[in-house]
Structures are given as C-alpha cells and as structure tokens.
Amino acid sequence: MRITKQRAAENRKRVVKEAARLFRERGFDGVGVGELMAAAGLTHGGFYNHFESKDELEGAACRAVFEMSVAKMAAIANIADEAAREAAFGEYRARYVSPEGRDATAASCPMVAFAGDMSRQNEAVREAYASGLGAYLDAFAKASGKPRDEAMRIFASLVGALTLARSVAKTDAELSDEILRVMGSE
Amino acid sequence: MRITKQRAAENRKRVVKEAARLFRERGFDGVGVGELMAAAGLTHGGFYNHFESKDELEGAACRAVFEMSVAKMAAIANIADEAAREAAFGEYRARYVSPEGRDATAASCPMVAFAGDMSRQNEAVREAYASGLGAYLDAFAKASGKPRDEAMRIFASLVGALTLARSVAKTDAELSDEILRVMGSE
Numbered sequence: 001m002r003i004t005k006q007r008a009a010e011n012r013k014r015v016v017k018e019a020a021r022l023f024r025e026r027g028f029d030g031v032g033v034g035e036l037m038a039a040a041g042l043t044h045g046g047f048y049n050h051f052e053s054k055d056e057l058e059g060a061a062c063r064a065v066f067e068m069s070v071a072k073m074a075a076i077a078n079i080a081d082e083a084a085r086e087a088a089f090g091e092y093r094a095r096y097v098s099p100e101g102r103d104a105t106a107a108s109c110p111m112v113a114f115a116g117d118m119s120r121q122n123e124a125v126r127e128a129y130a131s132g133l134g135a136y137l138d139a140f141a142k143a144s145g146k147p148r149d150e151a152m153r154i155f156a157s158l159v160g161a162l163t164l165a166r167s168v169a170k171t172d173a174e175l176s177d178e179i180l181r182v183m184g185s186e
Numbered sequence: 187m188r189i190t191k192q193r194a195a196e197n198r199k200r201v202v203k204e205a206a207r208l209f210r211e212r213g214f215d216g217v218g219v220g221e222l223m224a225a226a227g228l229t230h231g232g233f234y235n236h237f238e239s240k241d242e243l244e245g246a247a248c249r250a251v252f253e254m255s256v257a258k259m260a261a262i263a264n265i266a267d268e269a270a271r272e273a274a275f276g277e278y279r280a281r282y283v284s285p286e287g288r289d290a291t292a293a294s295c296p297m298v299a300f301a302g303d304m305s306r307q308n309e310a311v312r313e314a315y316a317s318g319l320g321a322y323l324d325a326f327a328k329a330s331g332k333p334r335d336e337a338m339r340i341f342a343s344l345v346g347a348l349t350l351a352r353s354v355a356k357t358d359a360e361l362s363d364e365i366l367r368v369m370g371s372e
C-alpha cells in the first residue's frame with residue numbers, strides 16, 4: 001500500500017512536469033490529456049486517478065512553473081555579497097533576452113508563455129498565475145537591487161522584448177535578433 | 187452587376203472589420219466563421235464568396251489591424267512641429283498604459299493582442315504580422331524622436347507592461363494597476 005501511494009505521487013509529479021513543459025510550448029489549449037499522459041509514460045485512462053479535471057492539472061502545472069521561476073529569482077535575491085548578486089542578476093537578464101532564451105519555448109518564463117492567454121483561462125490557472133506573478137516580482141525587485149518601480153519597468157521591458165522577438169522569430173529573423181540585441185546593449 | 191460588385195466589396199470589408207475586433211478580443215482560434223459572419227450581419231453560407239478559407243480572413247484581419255495602428259503612429263511621426271509631435275507621442279504612450287487601454291481588448295494594439303500566439307498561426311497571419319510589426323517600429327521610432335535602439339526599448343517596455351497588466355486584471359486588480367502606474371511615472 002505504501003509503495004502504491006508513493007508511486008502514485010511520483011506519477012502525478014511526472015504528469016505535472018510534462019504538462020509544465022508542453023503548456024509553455026503550445027498553450028493550455030494546445031495539448032490534450034491523452035498526449036500529456038503519453039508524454040509522462042502513462043495510459044490515458046489513469047488521468048482521473050490523479051486529477052479531477054484538465055483544469056486542475058492546468059492549475060498545478062502553472063503553479064509548478066512559477067515555483068521554479070520564483071525559486072531561481074529568490075536564489076539570486078538571497079546572495080549576500082552585493083557585487084556577486086549584481087553579477088548574477090546581470091547574467092539572468094542577458095540570458096533572458098538571448099537567442100537561446102528566445103528559442104527555448106518549452107523551458108521559458110511563465111509570464112511570456114502564459115500572459116497573452118490568461119484572460120481566457122480557468123480560475124485555477126488564473127489564481128496560480130496571479131499569485132506566481134506577485135511572488136516573482138517581489139523576488140525580481142530584491143534581486144535587482146533597484147527601487148520596486150524601476151525593477152518593474154525593467155521586467156516589463158524584458159517581457160515585452162522576449163514576446164516581440166519570439167513573435168517574429170520564424171518570419172523575420174533579422175528583426176527578431178535586433179529586438180534582442182537592443183535589450184542587451186542598454 | 188456593378189452594384190453587386192460594390193456590395194460584395196462592402197460586405198467583405200465588414201467581415202474583415204468584425205474579425206479584426208473579435209480576433210483581438212479572443213484570439214484567432216477563439217472565434218468561428220459562423221459567428222464572424224453573424225457579427226457582420228451576413229449568413230454563414232456566404233463566407234466562401236469572400237474568402238477561400240478562414241486562414242485568408244485571419245491574414246486580412248491581421249493586416250487591417252496593423253494598417254490602422256501604423257497609420258496612427260505615422261500621423262504622429264509626420265507632425266512637423268517638434269514640440270507638438272513630442273506632446274502627441276507622450277499622449278499616445280500615456281493612453282497605451284492607461285486602465286482604459288488595458289480594458290479595451292477589442293480595440294487594442296495588435297502586438298499585445300497577437301504576439302503570444304504568433305508562432306502557432308498560419309503563414310498568412312505570420313507574414314501580415316511580421317511586416318506590420320516592422321512598419322510599426324519604423325513609425326514608432328520616428329514619432330518618438332529618439333534613436334532607434336532607445337525607441338525599441340521603450341516600445342518593448344510598453345508591450346510588456348500592457349501584457350502583464352492585462353494578464354492579472356481579473357485576478358489581482360491592485361497589481362495590475364501598479365504595473366500601469368509605474369509605466370506612467372517614468
């Protein structure tokens with residue numbers, strides 16, 4: 001019995017992990033339950049052992065993605081040495097608007113992946129998203145070492161640049177690269 | 187015969203106009219052909235008199251939205267008096283990140299409405315979007331009176347702020363307002 005429970009918990013975690021990846025790549029409506037279960041190496045029929053609905057999984061995946069992002073940003077914010085913290089924050093910013101950051105859609109920032117669709121999502125997702133964004137902005141402001149207003153403006157410009165660069169990556173690579181480059185040269 | 191052609195052209199224009207509004211509000215996949223035709227006061231069956239496919243209409247609607255946005259920005263860029271141009275550009279920026287700008291999703295900026303979904307769209311839409319974004323950025327840089335790099339950074343921050351403010355408008359109105367406010371206080 002104990003092994004069964006443990007395995008069930010592991011399976012659930014694996015489904016959430018695959019969902020976190022695939023939802024960021026293709027949107028919440030772009031992936032079905034069958035495909036998500038298959039990606040986790042499980043049968044479609046087992047889904048309802050773990051989740052009451054796809055809505056519940058969407059909420060759990062959104063929460064999981066934010067937990068990772070907030071943890072990364074909090075780790076930078078908690079570096080005690082100021083110069084080391086500033087260097088780590090600078091690296092994060094540069095990576096965020098790099099060509100690699102643009103192309104890694106499945107591993108990307110939840111704000112860029114989810115923000116555009118948010119008003120059309122279910123309540124579980126919208127709540128996970130809103131509390132995640134709040135926590136992320138707090139950590140980002142602390143990590144940046146700047147006043148909160150200025151940190152929010154910096155973050156907005158990063159989100160806008162990555163969103164715009166991605167939106168033309170396939171159709172106008174030159175413009176896409178230019179958008180990333182001007183963000184790096186500030 | 188001449189009247190029929192003229193009426194056909196008017197009907198087509200009306201469908202494109204309704205599509206431009208509804209696609210911005212709900213995304214390209216969020217509205218069907220029947221609903222679009224009904225919004226234009228036409229029967230579902232008449233659709234294929236005007237368009238070969240929904241893809242074609244999506245491309246035409248995306249182009250129409252950008253034509254309006256680029257025309258507005260070009261009008262500011264072409265104001266001869268520098269102080270008047272700067273004032274008009276400042277007003278545009280302020281309105282862009284105002285609560286009214288955030289809530290008017292059906293009349294909104296095509297970049298904010300479409301960017302997040304762009305990699306998943308058909309070729310007609312992606313091409314209309316990419317050439318529209320290029321033309322818009324040219325006009326925006328000229329209207330701003332700033333070097334192109336700086337203008338692009340300003341535009342990215344506006345897009346990011348509006349996207350983030352909209353994404354939590356329904357779930358965390360306070361955070362949403364804060365995001366808009368910091369952009370206005372720069």
